[in-house]
Amino acid sequence: MRKLLILLLTVPYFATAQSSQDSLNIKKMADEIMRNGKAYDLLRELTKQIGGRLAGSPQQQNAAIWGKRNLEAFQADKVYFQAVKTPNWKRGGNDFAAISAINGKAQLRPMKALALGNSLGSNGLIEAEVIVFASFDEMEKRKDDIKGKVVYFHSVFDPTKFQTFRAYAESGVFRRVGPSRAAKYGAVGVMIHSLSTATDNEPHTGSMVYDEAYPKIPALALGPEDAKELYELSKKLTVRVQLQTYGFFLPDADENNVVAELKGSEFPEEIITVGGHLDSWDINEGAHDDGAGIVQTMEILRTMKAINYRPKRTIRFVLFANEENGMRGGNEYANQAKMNQEKHIYALESDEGGFTPRSIGISCSKEQWKKFQAWSPLFKPFGGELTLGGTGADIGPLVKVNPAIVLSGLIPDSQRYFDLHHAKTDVFENVNKRELLLGAVNMAAIIYLIDQHGTNP
Amino acid sequence: MRKLLILLLTVPYFATAQSSQDSLNIKKMADEIMRNGKAYDLLRELTKQIGGRLAGSPQQQNAAIWGKRNLEAFQADKVYFQAVKTPNWKRGGNDFAAISAINGKAQLRPMKALALGNSLGSNGLIEAEVIVFASFDEMEKRKDDIKGKVVYFHSVFDPTKFQTFRAYAESGVFRRVGPSRAAKYGAVGVMIHSLSTATDNEPHTGSMVYDEAYPKIPALALGPEDAKELYELSKKLTVRVQLQTYGFFLPDADENNVVAELKGSEFPEEIITVGGHLDSWDINEGAHDDGAGIVQTMEILRTMKAINYRPKRTIRFVLFANEENGMRGGNEYANQAKMNQEKHIYALESDEGGFTPRSIGISCSKEQWKKFQAWSPLFKPFGGELTLGGTGADIGPLVKVNPAIVLSGLIPDSQRYFDLHHAKTDVFENVNKRELLLGAVNMAAIIYLIDQHGTNP
Known part of the structure; x- marks a missing residue:
């Protein structure tokens, strides 16, 4: 009886203390992002200095080099190219x-x-x-x-x-x-x-x-x-x-997924992936689609290093080579993961624009959802929540590696997205700095929580 | 026992049937607004044909005439000017x-x-x-x-x-x-x-x-x-x-609140007010601040007439004459209400921009909040909810008329608002049609619910 009492007293206390520690760590990341975030400046570089970057274009090559250089500068444990053959369509x-x-x-x-x-x-x-x-x-x-x-x-x-x-x-x-x-x-x-x-x-x-x-x-x-x-x-x-x-096709092009890694300190074999796609259409700057997802991904790495966060699990920051007209980037990433018998537990994609986040949508089992749902209030201070259902085109193929993987997507406000999606108006000027950074905050929060507590119910 | 059983069975059934009817009526208004809404076109007129309209300016005079004409065209039961003396500051x-x-x-x-x-x-x-x-x-x-x-x-x-x-x-x-x-x-x-x-x-x-x-x-x-x-x-x-x-002041100007009314069929003495302010700063078009609130208010009247909605209570659609540099419009509206011993039960203002609605914020008693909170799911299909706490500068003075009045405000996403608030960038081009209309949808829904069910707990 006494033991039970202690258990009853301890568990909620522990849960509260843990949740309060999570809340503090998330706030720390959020403050770092909102005060010193580089995502907006990175997006300006990607859109204005490189521009539209359809797979097979010189711009796409430059974007991969640019991404690798910046991920290295943010001091990932390792950064590497993963070769991908992409379609090479020309207008x-x-x-x-x-x-x-x-x-x-x-x-x-x-x-x-x-x-x-x-x-x-x-x-x-x-x-x-x-x-x-x-x-x-x-x-x-x-x-x-x-x-x-x-x-x-x-x-x-x-x-x-x-x-x-x-x-x-x-x-x-x-x-x-x-x-x-x-x-x-x-x-x-x-x-x-x-x-x-x-x-x-x-x-x-x-x-x-x-x-x-x-x-x-x-x-x-x-x-x-x-x-x-x-x-x-x-x-x-x-x-x-x-x-x-x-329109015509040239032979498939040699492109690259760009992968940066923070090695896990406790469960290095458990892999968490966060990413977006580096390619865009030829007729715009691909600012929302998917420059936003790219720079938010990079921002999370930068922030974790800036606050000296050392992850328990291995976190991969992936700039996928080709989504728009072939989905080759995500497929190759999954192929490599399968070949290398990697253990992928969770993936998050941002590919619905850099608008104000409304939620992180999560696809998982009923039992897992109970666990995740309890985290939802932690997102409220940043305008978000956790909702059931969500994924991304580039991370979808990871189910071939682990059918039980938890997939998820950043769900921003969607009212403006199809005003400019795949049109020449998808340019840097139509991305709002605070909205872009808040997306990164919500993404960083879920990555942090999964890293701390895993995906087991 | 039998009676209790019937009661137990009846109450939830009734509640569900009622809520389902509410849901259908709200959907009807929402579809009308999203398909045939005129708010965006009205905003184009107000911002591009009339422009910035500081109290005391010819533009403000024109805006009141424009508002009255349109509210008449939307077939309110009556439309009238309410004289207001406003400050007359010139840059x-x-x-x-x-x-x-x-x-x-x-x-x-x-x-x-x-x-x-x-x-x-x-x-x-x-x-x-x-x-x-x-x-x-x-x-x-x-x-x-x-x-x-x-x-x-x-x-x-x-x-x-x-x-x-x-x-x-x-x-x-x-x-x-x-x-x-x-x-x-x-x-x-x-x-x-x-x-x-x-x-x-x-x-x-x-x-x-x-x-x-x-x-x-x-x-x-x-x-x-x-x-x-x-x-x-x-x-x-x-x-x-x-x-x-x-800067200097001319003598106070003769301006007008514009008031349109739908007479209640069951409780005509109970007044519901919805509005925004017609004035803006001189250096922009006042598109978000508060052209959005003005045209959303007008849209609700248009929609109720379009779907042949006959309110139980009296609904007032008010374009307040002066908020920015004097709050005279809202004060005069409250003064008149007090003088005429009107019974004001509820007021709603939209004055935080025409962005995607996040919620309707409501200031009320604990007992009332229980009632309102139960309506919150009805807003979910339109991206909104009901939250505790909210009002508007122009409706605030109504507490002088009825200290127990329920006040509320449309709470849109606020990330972009202070990018352009009171700056020359607050122009029509920075308002999104869908976001503007969705605000009107959420406003129409709460007006409808209060009209149907009142504010008594």
Whole structure:
């Protein structure tokens, strides 16, 4: 009885003391980041000195060298390149789209347009009638009308979805598989409404994948205003369009994941990964996507060293080589991990923009969630919390290494993200310093907690 | 026993059915706002066609007329002006500040500066040595060194405060009372570090109040970069500055609160107020401060009419005439309410910017909070929640009418607000459409719930 009493008294006391120590250590990291954070200056360098960095570009090579140099300067225990073969797609020219005739009457109304990533060039100017669909169901019903035409998919976002990533997932299907679905019925080209929430007319690129069974027709995203005009016109009138694109592939490129490591002092074999992807599209600075995730990752290393934090487990800070048009970086990281029989217990990615953090989303078992949920109040002083469900494209392949790995993602406020995602407006000027740093604070907090307490329930 | 059982079964069932009906009605309003909202277009009109609208300016007169016309067009039961005498401060010229000598060596380094609102002109160019203080304590210790000098208060924000309004409250005291505190010891002018979180060099104005006991010396806010440079220089060297301002007051102006009303069908005597303030500073478009609150208020009226919502209680949509440099709008609204013996049960203000809503903050009794807290999950689909504590400058005076009134405020994400608050960067382009509309959604939801269920615990 006496023993039980002591236990009853001790456990909560210990839990409180531990949680209070965690709270102090997290506050220490947070203060360091908010006062002396370098993430914003690093982002300025990455976006303004290096710029857009599609896999295979000289900029991507420079970005990897820049990342390695800075991670070394922040005094990781070791920093190394991990070779990755990436796709090497080139836009090849200035994409062109225009309305060329309405009801038989010739006229030229250029539209703002960007070829979709991985799409192939049109081999000269294409001119054809437009046929409009707001869904694949609509298309199936009129599949016999498609031959020889350009299909326009009216892939607008549902404005009533608070979580804009859900609207993106719904509309995004037209970008990813629309071109081949239309080519199947004889379309000669595909245009989509940009996957955009913006009030401007900027087109948004992004990757698509051809189905090898059908002709590889050109595919473009139109600026939202031009797309809406085309949609309205085509509903009532016969509209013809011109389009020309230039996309092509060079042989796969030699790129690198950049990996920095802090060696664990107690459980060095247990690996925690935090990262983002270094590549971006060619037409912008990749500031939010995913420069933000890159510099937040680097900031956490800097901060841990600055406050002399010595981790119990091994922490890897990874700048993945290629996400946008191939996912090769994350896949290679997982391949190497599997080959080396590494023990990966947890991974965190930041790839939803450098906006104010709303939560860290965690994918784990019910039993683990009980443990993590108890940490949630520790994030409140920094505007965050822990929520169930979350991961990242680059860390996803780690389930091949450890099916029980806990995956997670920084979930920032998503209202502005699709205003600029894959558009030329994704530039440094649209990233806010405090918001970017607060993301790093919330990320540092979860990395710290996992490092201290592991992932076992 | 049987009766008790029925009660036990009925109450939760009723509660669930009611809550489910509430959820449906709120979703209906939310969909209407996100799909057909006019708030963003109204804000464009207010900021681009009318512009900055300090009390006493022709723009402020135009804004009131514009507001009344639109509230009428949205078919309120009645719309009327409520006369308000407001201060009529004029900036009077291009405020000037410069470093003029360092360690006796003449040089001219102009600094970006704005006179503080309500401050009086310098009557010509002032030239004097600078003395620097980071706190009033420091100033008190060196009060004998102040005579004949210009005091510079290093009123920088604490970057570690997640809630930026707390940092603002701390540093803001230098703006509000710093000039007279320095004049007391013989200072000839005061400069402060702008109350800014921005990474730019824009000065931020804002109101100050003279203590009638001391000379009314000129007072300016410096751009953050210039302020930091002045601070660093003055710590080690003798720095002299020049400054010139032109502020003056005309006789009080005749302005108007704009009030629109939906008459309650069941409890017309119970009044719910929602509003923002129509005035802004002279040097920007007042887009976030408080154009956002104005157009969100108007949006709620539009939406209730659009979905044919007939309120039980009387809802007032109020565009307050003057907040920035006098608080006269809110005071007059409360005066009239008291004179007319109105029964005010609830008021909501939006005056913290048009950013993504984080919560509706409510000030109420413990018993009421239990009732309101149960509604909190209804806000989750729109990114919000209900939190304890919140009000607004314009609705605050209503406690004089009903000490038990429930006051509340929209609490948006605050990370960007002080980047542009009272600076020339507070323009339409820095407001995001979705964020603005989501604020209106969360506001509409709480107005609806209070209208349906009242404020009694």
